[in-house]
Structure formats: structure tokens, C-alpha cells
Amino acid sequence: xxxxxxxxxxxxxxxxxxxxxxxxxxxxxxxxxxxxxxxxxxxxxxxxxxxxxxxxxxxxxxxxxxxxxxxxxxxxxxxxxxxxxxxxxxxxxxxxxxxxxxxxxxxxxxxxxxxxxxxxxxxxxxxxxxxxxxxxxxxxxxxxxxxxxxxxxxxxxxxxxxxxxxxxxxxxxxxxxxxxxxxxxxxxxxxxxxxxxxxxxxxxxxxxxxxxxxxxxxxxxxxxxxxxxxxxxxxxxxxxxxxxxxxxxxxxxxxxxxxxxxxxxxxxxxxxxxxxxxxxxxxxxxxxxxxxxxxxxxxxxxxxxxxxxxxxxxxxxxxxxxxxxxxxxxxxxxxxxxxxxxxxxxxxxxxxxxxxxxxxxxxxxxxxxxxxxxxxxxxxxxxxxxxxxxxxxxxxxxxxxxxxxxxxxxxxxx
Amino acid sequence: xxxxxxxxxxxxxxxxxxxxxxxxxxxxxxxxxxxxxxxxxxxxxxxxxxxxxxxxxxxxxxxxxxxxxxxxxxxxxxxxxxxxxxxxxxxxxxxxxxxxxxxxxxxxxxxxxxxxxxxxxxxxxxxxxxxxxxxxxxxxxxxxxxxxxxxxxxxxxxxxxxxxxxxxxxxxxxxxxxxxxxxxxxxxxxxxxxxxxxxxxxxxxxxxxxxxxxxxxxxxxxxxxxxxxxxxxxxxxxxxxxxxxxxxxxxxxxxxxxxx
Ligand code: HEM
Numbered sequence: 001x002x003x004x005x006x007x008x009x010x011x012x013x014x015x016x017x018x019x020x021x022x023x024x025x026x027x028x029x030x031x032x033x034x035x036x037x038x039x040x041x042x043x044x045x046x047x048x049x050x051x052x053x054x055x056x057x058x059x060x061x062x063x064x065x066x067x068x069x070x071x072x073x074x075x076x077x078x079x080x081x082x083x084x085x086x087x088x089x090x091x092x093x094x095x096x097x098x099x100x101x102x103x104x105x106x107x108x109x110x111x112x113x114x115x116x117x118x119x120x121x122x123x124x125x126x127x128x129x130x131x132x133x134x135x136x137x138x139x140x141x142x143x144x145x146x147x148x149x150x151x152x153x154x155x156x157x158x159x160x161x162x163x164x165x166x167x168x169x170x171x172x173x174x175x176x177x178x179x180x181x182x183x184x185x186x187x188x189x190x191x192x193x194x195x196x197x198x199x200x201x202x203x204x205x206x207x208x209x210x211x212x213x214x215x216x217x218x219x220x221x222x223x224x225x226x227x228x229x230x231x232x233x234x235x236x237x238x239x240x241x242x243x244x245x246x247x248x249x250x251x252x253x254x255x256x257x258x259x260x261x262x263x264x265x266x267x268x269x270x271x272x273x274x275x276x277x278x279x280x281x282x283x284x285x286x287x288x289x290x291x292x293x294x295x296x297x298x299x300x301x302x303x304x305x306x307x308x309x310x311x312x313x314x315x316x317x318x319x320x321x322x323x324x325x326x327x328x329x330x331x332x333x334x335x336x337x338x339x340x341x342x343x344x345x346x347x348x349x350x351x352x353x354x355x356x357x358x359x360x361x362x363x364x365x366x367x368x369x370x371x372x373x374x375x376x377x378x379x380x381x382x383x384x385x386x387x388x389x390x391x392x393x394x395x396x397x398x399x400x401x402x403x404x405x406x407x408x409x410x411x412x413x414x
Numbered sequence: 415x416x417x418x419x420x421x422x423x424x425x426x427x428x429x430x431x432x433x434x435x436x437x438x439x440x441x442x443x444x445x446x447x448x449x450x451x452x453x454x455x456x457x458x459x460x461x462x463x464x465x466x467x468x469x470x471x472x473x474x475x476x477x478x479x480x481x482x483x484x485x486x487x488x489x490x491x492x493x494x495x496x497x498x499x500x501x502x503x504x505x506x507x508x509x510x511x512x513x514x515x516x517x518x519x520x521x522x523x524x525x526x527x528x529x530x531x532x533x534x535x536x537x538x539x540x541x542x543x544x545x546x547x548x549x550x551x552x553x554x555x556x557x558x559x560x561x562x563x564x565x566x567x568x569x570x571x572x573x574x575x576x577x578x579x580x581x582x583x584x585x586x587x588x589x590x591x592x593x594x595x596x597x598x599x600x601x602x603x604x605x606x607x608x609x610x611x612x613x614x615x616x617x618x619x620x621x622x623x624x625x626x627x628x629x630x631x632x633x634x635x636x637x638x639x640x641x642x643x644x645x646x647x648x649x650x651x652x653x654x655x656x657x658x659x660x661x662x663x664x665x666x667x668x669x670x671x672x673x674x
Contacts, residue, residue, distance in 0.1 A: 010634050017627045024620045028613045035612060064611045104636070165608070222536045244536040245603050256606045351606035359608060363595045370591060374584045394580055394633065397573040 008082050016079060019072045027063040030054060034062055073159065080156050084149060091145055105382075105389045106396055111408040117383070120406045126381070136383040144378040144393070150369025157362030164355030170196040171352075174206070177263040177280050177345040181207040184350065196352065204253070205232045209239065211344050213260045220286060225257055227346060252352055259347035261286050262309070264324050264339065268297060271334035282345050285309060297335065313337060415473045416530060422466040423487070423528075427521050429459030430514060437511045449507065456514065460494040467491050474531035479547045481532065485657070486524025488547070493517050493555035500559060500582055508570060509578060513562030520558070542600035549593035554653050556586030557625070561650045564643035576639045579646060580632065587629060590622045614656075621652040 006012060031051075033041050041061055045052040054060045063069050118128055118136065126138040171194040176182050182189040184204045210228040215221065222244060230239040231250045242248035248255040261283055268277040277296040284291050285305035292302040301313035309324045315332050322330040328339040379399055382389040388407065392399035400409070433455035440448035467487050470478045478484035494517065501510045560582040567575040597618070598608040609615060628645050631637045 010630065014627060014630055014635065017623060017630070021620055021623055021627070024616050024623070027611060027616045028620070032611070034610070162609070171606070216533060216535070223533060225536050245540040245542075245600075247603060247606065254606055256604070349606055356602070356608070366591060367588075367595070370588050374588060394584070395577045397577050 008079065008086075013079055013083075016072060016076050020069075020076060023063055023066075023069045023072060026060065030060055030063065032062060077156070077159055080152060084152055084156065087145070087149055087152075091149070095142065105391045106400075108388050108390070108400075109386055109410040110388045111386075111410060114406050114408065117406050121381070126379075131382070134384065138381040138383075140379045141376040142378065144373055144376050147369045147372030147374075147376070150365050151373060152369075154362045154366030154369060157358055157365060161355050161358035161362055164358060165353050167197040168354040169351070170194060170199070172350045173258065174348045174350055175282055175345060176206060176208045176348065177282070178208055178211055178343045180280065180345075181205055190350075203233065204250075206230065206255075206348075207232075208346065211260070211346055213344070222260065225260065227257060229255065231255075252354055254351045254353075256349040256351065257346055258349045259284075259287065261345060262342050263345035264309075264311075264342045266311075266322065267338045267340050268295065268299065269336040269338070270297065278340070280343075280345070281311065283309060299332075299335075299337075419466060419469055419473075420528070422462060422469060423521075423525065426459055426462040426466055426490075427518070427525065429455055429462055430518050430521065433459055434511065434514045434518060437507070437514065441507070441511060449504075453510075456494075456497075456510075460491070460498065463487075463491045463494050470531075476534040476538075477544060477547075479543070480534070480538070481529045482527035483524050483529050486520055486527070489551045489555060489657075490517050490521045490524065492548075492551040493520065493558055496552075496555050496559050496582075496585075500578065500585075505574065506578065508566035509559075509563040509575065512565045513559050516558050516562050537604055540600055540603060542596050542603060546593055546596040546600055549589045549596055550656075553586045553589035553593050554657065556582050556589065557646075557650060557653045560586060561647050564646040567639065567643045571640070576642075579639070579643060583625060583629065583632075583646065587622075587625050590618075590625060594618055594622060617652070617656055621649075621656050624649055624652055 031041060031044065041051075041055060045055045059066055118138075121138050122128060124140070126140045127142065129137045129139070131137045170192070172184070172190050172192045174182060174184065174190045176189065182205065184190050184202075184206065207230045208227065209230060210226075212224070212226045213222055214224040216223050225244045226241060227243075228239065228241050229248060230237065231248070231253075233250075238250060240248050240250075242255060242257065244257055263280045263282045265278065265280055267275055270276050277299070279293070279295055281293055281303070282291060283303050283305075285303060288305065290302055290305075292300070294300045297315070299313055299315050301311050304310050304312050304321070311322050311324065313320055313322060313330070313332065315335065318332045320330045320332050320337075322328055322337055322339060324339055324342065326339065326341075330337045374394075377393040377395070379392045380390070381403065388403070388409065390396065390399055390403065403409070433452050436448045436455060437452035439445060440452060467478060470484065470487060478487050493513070497510065497513050497517070500506070501513070560579055563575055563578045563582055567579060597615070601610070601615075602608045628642065628649065631645075632639075632642045
């Protein structure tokens with residue numbers, strides 16, 4: 001019984017908030033896998049015993065999904081639900097019986113009322129109730145505590161929304177060149193990074209129709225980016241523009257531009273004059289990433305990103321470099337490798353998720369609640385004999401000053 | 415253009431400084447007249463501050479939000495307006511003094527980090543970013559102001575200062591929440607995820623929860639105002655880290671398009 005009481009006390013809420021804060025601090029201070037990558041973490045845990053202990057014994061590679069953190073969130077969740085229910089019950093009871101809760105009230109003696117006290121307060125928006133004979137009760141913003149509830153319910157919604165989003169979320173990265181059509185199930189073009197809990201089979205294709213990008217070459221950052229894409233699914237088809245900060249939305253799929261660069265088309269001709277391969281090769285020189293490829297006919301190669309764009313290509317012991325410029329050709333044995341053309345390609349992040357609505361609703365509720373609570377705080381007054389009891393949720397001094405317009409109060413409080 | 419701007423910025427600092435100097439002299443030597451003078455000079459400083467802000471905006475063609483200097487330019491102006499809004503009454507003279515001193519520290523920091531204009535990258539062209547940053551400064555300036563009031567409270571324990579601490583903290587808390595909401599909607603539009611637990615996001619949550627926790631302690635557990643005041647001053651550390659974080663965050667979000 002007393003354990004239950006301790007758990008559902010506001011002191012314990014403060015403790016839970018402290019614990020959550022502590023974990024969040026760890027999330028900032030300890031190197032995290034989702035920011036720095038798996039390899040980096042493995043390396044430092046090999047070198048350093050302390051990190052080895054933290055990552056491999058305590059499992060703090062990823063604090064937001066570590067059991068300790070999730071457990072403290074669970075406690076938070078439980079408390080929140082409990083308090084919300086208790087608060088709703090108490091508020092309804094209180095509003096019904098119109099009984100002030102004599103807690104944290106201030107008591108003053110007053111000398112006389114200036115004018116008609118009741119009328120004046122009612123003009124200012126206070127409601128009047130007669131409690132007992134000779135006991136007058138005035139209240140303003142009676143429903144303000146509901147604002148507190150809305151605000152706390154919003155945390156509940158945000159947590160719930162977060163859980164739904166996390167489990168319905170699927171992320172993949174697609175590469176597509178201008179004019180190319182790819183199927184989102186094709187693993188050659190689309191890499192799945194995160195799978196949703198329940199995967200649906202669907203057959204979606206995309207075509208990149210147009211793309212425009214302007215770079216700041218000094219910093220290598222996009223100043224402007226625009227693209228147009230068509231999305232097909234069975235008998236459905238839409239074509240839309242998208243930009244950085246303006247993703248393309250198709251049902252529960254969102255397409256985000258992630259990267260932009262040149263792709264190159266080359267052609268390999270065998271000794272008989274047959275074209276054996278005509279691939280699109282995606283360069284990632286801007287990102288300074290080595291891209292290797294292997295092609296039909298036993299050819300292998302990679303991009304050389306040293307100023308001029310070229311590829312190094314070899315077949316067995318034969319080796320050569322092809323400059324990626326119009327008119328360039330390379331002979332490897334009896335094979336002829338020709339540069340055909342270049343075209344832009346983009347990398348698109350495809351996100352599939354549900355539950356965003358819960359989150360947005362939570363945001364709105366939270367904002368509404370906190371505004372209601374702080375802009376219209378509840379204020380109460382009880383007049384009894386020659387005493388005045390006042391209570392203001394936050395600003396008793398201002399409230400007293402406000403009341404001094406209507407009542408002459410003796411100095412000093414009791 | 416940059417020369418005129420630096421001149422305006424220096425004048426801003428100078429006027430805040432004179433206002434503050436006059437204020438301290440008036441406080442320590444009980445010179446009532448200097449008191450109004452300090453207030454008067456403060457208005458000129460704020461006008462110059464606002465002018466510098468819009469000057470930079472007009473000639474760089476984007477709202478000043480890139481880099482430490484531009485952030486300080488906006489932040490000091492917002493703080494100036496909050497001082498005007500919350501402390502306009504004469505009886506709040508002590509908090510007025512301390513918050514202007516804090517603003518001077520902020521402005522000095524900006525001066526140190528002055529940088530020439532940079533173009534607005536595609537990742538930053540978003541109405542949500544704009545909203546996010548305005549809310550961020552409303553929140554952070556209110557917390558700085560709250561710390562200024564807290565210092566005043568520790569020196570002179572008056573109930574009006576106690577209320578003012580709560581008012582400014584609540585104001586900041588509301589905008590801190592709005593800032594996180596706007597930021598997370600921006601992140602969704604840019605990266606496809608409302609929340610990714612990166613250090614800066616986490617840090618802003620730490621700051622929000624900490625102020626929420628403090629409001630709990632003050633409002634529901636009724637801790638002593640003195641302790642609340644000390645906590646407000648100490649919590650300013652989280653705001654300072656958030657501020658540095660903002661720039662770190664910008665760098666990261668800028669790079670998102672070529673690092674992937
Ligand atoms: C388990 C979690 C939580 C519980 C049980 C809880 C409970 C409460 C309670 C009982 C009050 C007093 C309401 C009143 O007297 O009117 C309160 C007020 C408040 N809470 Fe929480 N809270 C929780 C989490 C949070 C969080 C995470 C924040 C924000 C970061 C927060 C911010 C506030 C604020 C600002 C107030 C003052 C507003 C008011 O008095 O209505 N709370 N909370």
C-alpha cells in the first residue's frame with residue numbers, strides 16, 4: 001500500500017524525470033551508434049576497456065532503445081496515466097460540489113469593501129457561489145486545470161505516437177538516374193535500411209522525369225534542388241514535383257531527396273562487334289566515396305575521383321583508364337569501351353510510416369493545454385466575516401494587488 | 415555594407431553598455447535621475463539592435479540565422495524586447511540591470527564570432543525553420559531573463575521578483591515546447607523523421623524537461639523560491655549548450671544533402 005503511495009506521488013514523478021534526464025545526458029555524452037556508426041563504436045571499444053564495458057556489458061550503444069531507458073519511460077507512462085485519471089476524477093468532483101480546496105490559501109483581514117464587491121468581480125469574469133451563510137466564493141477560469149490535463153495527455157499521445165511511428169516505419173534508399181524507371185522491390189536499386197514490424201507486399205515503381213540542382217561548389221552544398229517524379233502502383237499513377245524540405249507524398253510513402261550527382265553510361269563491345277553491356281554507373285565523387293562495379297564479360301572497375309572524372313577498368317591482367325568525356329574510347333584487348341553520355345542521378349530516401357497524426361494531435365493538444373493553463377490561470381476568493389481568503393495558481397501577489405482595487409486589506413498576512 | 419553593419423553592431427553594444435553603466439551607478443550611488451536615463455538609453459540600444467538585425471537581413475536577403483554572429487544578433491534583439499515587455503515598470507529595476515548585463519555578454523560573444531554573410535542553402539529554406547528559430551530565441555531569451563530576475567531575487571527577496579521568475583520561466587517553457595514542435599516538423603520535411611535522437615535534439619529535450627521539472631518543483635511541490643532562483647541560474651548552462659548546439663545542428667543539416 002505504501003509502496004503504491006510512494007510510486008504514485010509527485011515526488012516520485014520528479015525522481016523519474018531526473019532519471020530520464022540522466023539517460024538523455026548519457027545519450028549526448030556517450031558515443032552513439034546511430035550517430036557515429038557501428039564500426040567506429042567497435043573500434044573504440046576494442047581500444048578502451050571503459051567503452052567496452054559500457055557498450056557490451058551495459059548495452060549503452062543506443063541509449064534510446066536500451067532497456068534501462070525504456071523501463072524509465074514505462075514508469076513515466078504509468079504515472080502519467082494514473083495521474084491523468086485521478087486528476088480528471090478530482091476535477092469533476094470539485095466542479096460538481098463547488099467546494100474550494102483549502103490548500104495553499106492566503107488569509108488576510110480586510111477593513112471594508114470598495115463599492116459592490118460581488119458586482120465588480122462578476123464584471124471581471126468571476127463566477128459567484130454562496131457556500132454557507134456569510135461565506136461568499138468567487139472563482140475565475142474554473143476550467144483552467146483542464147489545461148494542465150490536456151498538456152499532460154499530450155505527453156501520453158506523443159509517447160504513443162512515437163511507439164506507433166517506430167514500429168510502422170520502413171526506410172529505404174533508392175538510386176535513380178534521369179529517365180530511369182525502377183521498382184522499389186528491386187534490390188539492385190533500392191536498399192532497405194529499416195524494415196517495419198509488419199511488412200506489406202506492394203509493387204511500386206518510380207520514374208525520374210526531371211531534375212535540377214544548383215550547388216555552392218566551395219562548400220559542396222545544394223543551393224537549389226527540384227525534381228519531378230512519377231509513382232505507379234497497379235492502376236494508380238501520380239506525377240509530382242519535390243524539393244529539399246518539400247518531400248513527395250504518395251499514400252503512406254514519402255520521398256526525400258538525399259543526394260545528387262552525375263551518372264555515366266558506357267558501352268562495351270566484344271571483338272565481334274556485339275554490345276555486351278551498356279550500364280549506368282553512379283559516381284559518388286562529390287561524397288568522396290569509392291564506387292566499385294563489376295560488369296558482364298568479366299570487367300571490373302571503380303571511379304577515380306581526382307579532379308577529372310574517370311574510371312579505372314580491368315579484365316584479368318588488362319587494365320586501363322577511361323576519361324568520362326564525349327568521344328573517349330578505351331581498348332582492352334579486343335574489347336572496345338566507349339563513353340556514351342552522362343546524366344544526373346539522385347538518391348532518394350523513401351520513408352513509409354503511420355502514426356504521424358497522433359503526434360501532431362499531441363502537439364496541438366499540448367500547446368492548447370499549456371496556453372490555457374498559463375494565460376488563463378484559475379483564481380479564487382472566499383469572503384468570510386472580516387476575512388478574505390485568496391488563491392491564485394501562480395501569481396498571488398498580482399492577484400492581491402488586483403483585489404486591492406475592490407477591497408481595503410489590512411497589511412501583513414497571516 | 416559589412417562596415418556599416420559592424421558600426422551599427424558596435425553602437426548597439428555601446429548603448430547597452432552605457433545604459434547598464436548608468437543603471438549600476440544609479441543603483442549603488444542612489445542617483446534617482448540616472449535611473450530614467452538608463453532606461454532611456456536602453457530604448458536607443460534596442461532600436462539600434464533591431465536596425466542592425468534588419469540591415470543584415472536586407473542585404474544578405476535571408477533572415478539572420480546562420481552562424482553564431484547572426485544568431486546572437488537575433489537573440490539579443492529578442493531578449494531586448496522581452497526586457498521591454500516584462501520589466502517595463504520602474505519597480506523591476508534590479509532584474510532590468512542584470513538582464514542587460516547578460517545581454518551584453520551575449521552581444522560580446524557575437525562580436526567575437528562575427529562572420530561574413532553566407533548563402534542560404536536549400537536545406538534551410540523552410541517556413542518551419544523560420545518559426546523554429548524565432549521560438550527558440552523567445553524561449554532562450556526568456557530563460558536568460560529568468561536568470562537575470564533570479565539574481566535580483568537572491569539579492570533582494572521580493573515577492574514581485576518571485577512572480578516574475580515564474581512568469582518568465584513559464585513564457586520560456588511554452589516557447590521551448592513550440593520550438594521543439596516546429597523543429598521536429600522541419601526535421602520530418604527535411605529528413606523524413608520527426609525525431610532522431612541526435613545530440614542537439616536530445617539536448618533541447620533535456621533543457622525542456624529540466625525547466626518542466628523545475629516548474630513541477632515550484633508549482634506543485636512548492637520548493638522555496640530561493641532554491642528555484644538558484645536552479646534558474648544553474649539551468650542557464652543548458653541554454654548555453656543549446657545555443658552552441660544550434661550551430662552544430664546547422665552544420666549537420668547543411669551537410670545532409672551531400673553526406674547523405
Ligand atoms: C509522469 C509524469 C508527470 C506527472 C505525473 C505530472 C503531474 C503533474 C501534476 C499533478 C501537476 C500539478 C497540476 C496542478 O496542480 O494544476 C503538474 C503540473 C505541471 N507539469 Fe507535470 N507531470 C508529469 C510530467 C510532466 C512533464 C514531462 C512536463 C514537462 C516537461 C510537465 C510539466 C508540468 C508543468 C509545466 C506543470 C505546471 C502547470 C500546472 O500547474 O498546471 N509535467 N504535473
